Amino acid sequence: MHSENESHDLATWLYGSVHAPVRIALVGDLGSGKTSFARGFLRAAGWTGRVPSPTFTILNEYLTDPPVYHADLYRIADHEELDDLALSEQAAEGMVLIEWADRFSSVVDSCSVSVHLELLGLDLNEHRRIRITFREDTI
Numbered sequence: 001m002h003s004e005n006e007s008h009d010l011a012t013w014l015y016g017s018v019h020a021p022v023r024i025a026l027v028g029d030l031g032s033g034k035t036s037f038a039r040g041f042l043r044a045a046g047w048t049g050r051v052p053s054p055t056f057t058i059l060n061e062y063l064t065d066p067p068v069y070h071a072d073l074y075r076i077a078d079h080e081e082l083d084d085l086a087l088s089e090q091a092a093e094g095m096v097l098i099e100w101a102d103r104f105s106s107v108v109d110s111c112s113v114s115v116h117l118e119l120l121g122l123d124l125n126e127h128r129r130i131r132i133t134f135r136e137d138t139i
Contacts (some may be wrong), residue, residue: 008040028117
């Protein structure tokens with residue numbers, strides 16, 4: 001990928017390829033484009049408002065049809081805090097995008113789709129590689 005727009009195009013494709021209920025793991029280093037990818041996904045879902053990173057709010061809810069939940073597990077310390085998020089309940093209702101899902105193997109294992117984002121240079125504006133994998137029972 002060369003630009004944020006290309007990342008959004010791929011997120012739009014993914015939105016059209018999945019159906020609720022679904023959990024999507026967003027995996028990558030800091031600055032790799034996880035929130036930007038989520039922004040593109042939410043635009044495809046019809047959301048026109050701001051899409052801030054959920055780093056501090058931990059979980060943002062977007063009233064699209066179906067609803068989209070955007071979580072960030074970076075600051076989640078343990079499984080007890082993770083359980084408090086009730087991601088299973090949100091997933092039953094709609095679509096859940098989970099940044100830093102790889103901090104908890106149980107979360108990655110519960111996701112139908114994994115999006116791996118990787119910077120290919122030292123500059124945050126350089127190219128990114130985005131790899132999307134679907135669990136077998138998803139397709």
